[in-house]
Amino acid sequence: MARESSFNKKSRAVLLVVLGLFSIGQLFPLVWLIDFSLCKSGDVYGANILKIPNPPQFINYYLAWRDGKIPQYFINSVIVNVTSVLLVVLFSLMMGYAFVRMEWKWSNKVLTYVLLGLMIPIHATLLPNFVIFRQLKMLDSYFALIIPYVAFSLPQAVFLMTGFIGSIPRALEESAIIDGCGIFRILFQIILPLSKPAIVTVTVTTFLNTWNEFIMAATYLTSDKFRTLPFSVYNFAGQYASNYAVQFAVMTIVALPSLIVYIALNEQVTKGVTLGAVKG
Amino acid sequence: MHKVLSDKRTILLLVLPGLLIYTFAILFPIILSVYLGMTDWSGIGRPNFIGLENFKKIIFTDTTFWKSLRNAILLALAYVFVQHPIALAFAIFIDKVGGRAEKVFRTIFFIPCVIPVVVTSRMWVSLYDPQYGLINKILDFLHLGFLKQQWLGDTKTALISVIIICMWQGFGWALLIYYAGLKGIPEELYEAARIDGATGVKLYTKITVPLLQPVIKVNFTIAIIYALKQMETVYLTTNGGPGDASQFLANYLYIRAFNSYQYGYANAISVLFVIACLAVNVLFQKIFKSENYEF
Numbered sequence: 001m002a003r004e005s006s007f008n009k010k011s012r013a014v015l016l017v018v019l020g021l022f023s024i025g026q027l028f029p030l031v032w033l034i035d036f037s038l039c040k041s042g043d044v045y046g047a048n049i050l051k052i053p054n055p056p057q058f059i060n061y062y063l064a065w066r067d068g069k070i071p072q073y074f075i076n077s078v079i080v081n082v083t084s085v086l087l088v089v090l091f092s093l094m095m096g097y098a099f100v101r102m103e104w105k106w107s108n109k110v111l112t113y114v115l116l117g118l119m120i121p122i123h124a125t126l127l128p129n130f131v132i133f134r135q136l137k138m139l140d141s142y143f144a145l146i147i148p149y150v151a152f153s154l155p156q157a158v159f160l161m162t163g164f165i166g167s168i169p170r171a172l173e174e175s176a177i178i179d180g181c182g183i184f185r186i187l188f189q190i191i192l193p194l195s196k197p198a199i200v201t202v203t204v205t206t207f208l209n210t211w212n213e214f215i216m217a218a219t220y221l222t223s224d225k226f227r228t229l230p231f232s233v234y235n236f237a238g239q240y241a242s243n244y245a246v247q248f249a250v251m252t253i254v255a256l257p258s259l260i261v262y263i264a265l266n267e268q269v270t271k272g273v274t275l276g277a278v279k280g
Numbered sequence: 281m282h283k284v285l286s287d288k289r290t291i292l293l294l295v296l297p298g299l300l301i302y303t304f305a306i307l308f309p310i311i312l313s314v315y316l317g318m319t320d321w322s323g324i325g326r327p328n329f330i331g332l333e334n335f336k337k338i339i340f341t342d343t344t345f346w347k348s349l350r351n352a353i354l355l356a357l358a359y360v361f362v363q364h365p366i367a368l369a370f371a372i373f374i375d376k377v378g379g380r381a382e383k384v385f386r387t388i389f390f391i392p393c394v395i396p397v398v399v400t401s402r403m404w405v406s407l408y409d410p411q412y413g414l415i416n417k418i419l420d421f422l423h424l425g426f427l428k429q430q431w432l433g434d435t436k437t438a439l440i441s442v443i444i445i446c447m448w449q450g451f452g453w454a455l456l457i458y459y460a461g462l463k464g465i466p467e468e469l470y471e472a473a474r475i476d477g478a479t480g481v482k483l484y485t486k487i488t489v490p491l492l493q494p495v496i497k498v499n500f501t502i503a504i505i506y507a508l509k510q511m512e513t514v515y516l517t518t519n520g521g522p523g524d525a526s527q528f529l530a531n532y533l534y535i536r537a538f539n540s541y542q543y544g545y546a547n548a549i550s551v552l553f554v555i556a557c558l559a560v561n562v563l564f565q566k567i568f569k570s571e572n573y574e575f
Binding site: 012091150229 | 309381396411
């Protein structure tokens with residue numbers, strides 16, 4: 001809509017100014033954070049709202065990188081997230097196909113059962129899962145995060161996949177079946193390439209959710225070995241309690257990966273966020 | 281054709297992995313939670329079955345439980361009556377501005393939503409800090425120094441401070457959903473209205489808002505559930521304090537389980553928490569289905 005011809009330049013300029021001011025307000029906390037991450041720690045106590053770092057204290061970032069154990073936590077985050085995302089994509093594709101195309105009596109009931117997960121709050125499983133994982137000696141392992149991450153991402157992913165697969169024309173599959181293709185070849189050679197938009201959406205939304213997740217990680221991991229990136233920030237509050245600049249630097253570093261992914265895949269994120277909400 | 285698509289073994293192979301992991305990590309735990317909620321377990325040793333004792337205690341005597349629920353409702357109201365009108369207005373602005381700026385602003389407003397909550401929460405703890413925080417500095421700068429506070433540390437301001445963080449964080453979500461809704465309204469409707477002589481604000485109150493009703497309702501539901509589920513921000517900023525001034529349900533059950541070792545009691549809260557979330561969902565789905573808007 002909009003783009004009407006009568007919409008003149010002056011009111012557009014006013015809108016731009018309003019939007020600009022509000023977005024500066026919205027992002028100012030982040031600007032403040034990055035600004036003081038480059039200053040000397042004591043500078044933050046000054047009266048200035050922002051301060052030109054002179055010279056910029058890149059040492060803060062070095063200390064943050066080293067003492068925040070960024071490389072180690074980052075690798076853990078990558079292992080947990082890549083596995084979770086791959087499993088969610090694979091399972092939701094398989095389930096989506098089974099729900100939409102396969103013929104079985106329980107199809108609808110099982111789908112409803114899975115979509116019920118959309119309504120269950122993550123935090124309600126924190127305590128019982130802690131007990132179950134402890135019993136199974138699974139606490140403090142990658143599995144303690146991967147399993148719940150996959151489980152909680154599945155309902156949304158299945159919802160998106162069933163919607164998408166349903167919109168793919170059947171003709172291709174039909175001729176493939178006549179040619180003697182099995183379900184798995186159809187799924188991976190026909191449906192998978194066609195479902196690329198849905199797969200990208202599922203990947204991005206799952207990634208952002210699990211990459212930023214903290215409460216489960218804090219509950220199910222007890223040793224340093226498996227901890228994920230958010231812990232860099234969390235640990236620092238103690239060790240560098242009064243060195244704010246280094247704290248801010250570690251926060252900036254931890255925020256970066258999701259920010260980069262978001263800016264690179266902006267369209268897909270937007271689609272993923274809105275698809276589930278507006279259609280649901 | 282039919283034979284291939286109804287092969288039971290294939291169906292099982294396709295559905296089972298996902299179904300097992302989902303059942304194992306979501307449904308089974310919830311059922312276990314119902315059982316543990318009926319015990320006085322401390323987390324170690326054997327659970328002792330006590331029936332509905334915990335539930336009675338929570339509902340009739342636990343003031344923190346009710347306060348947590350009240351805080352969630354206040355947060356929901358803040359979303360619906362403060363955050364959403366602004367978000368809707370800005371969604372309209374962004375849509376109207378068009379061109380490159382449209383995409384740029386849409387991207388900017390969503391940035392806080394993608395930053396890890398650990399970062400945004402710690403950041404706001406710093407912003408609110410009474411000694412060096414930005415908020416108090418800005419108040420000084422505006423000659424409003426008398427408004428300076430121990431924002432998160434004071435019973436009077438803790439809840440509102442947490443609510444402000446949540447509104448800041450979730451703003452992009454609300455905006456993006458309204459924006460997507462706006463994109464779904466056909467341009468012809470506006471043209472028709474303009475031919476009929478409608479202009480400016482009237483165009484929005486008579487066309488945009490009514491046609492956006494389904495989206496507004498979905499967005500309200502999301503906001504209310506989000507308010508009910510609030511945990512990370514609270515956990516990482518005030519942990520519900522001071523006292524229980526800014527307590528929320530999920531955080532409260534966490535404290536009961538891991539700080540007071542009242543595992544059974546915490547699970548009972550957890551069960552009531554799930555019931556509350558389900559109730560809100562069902563209630564709003566009913567409201568949706570009873571009314572239909574056609575484009």
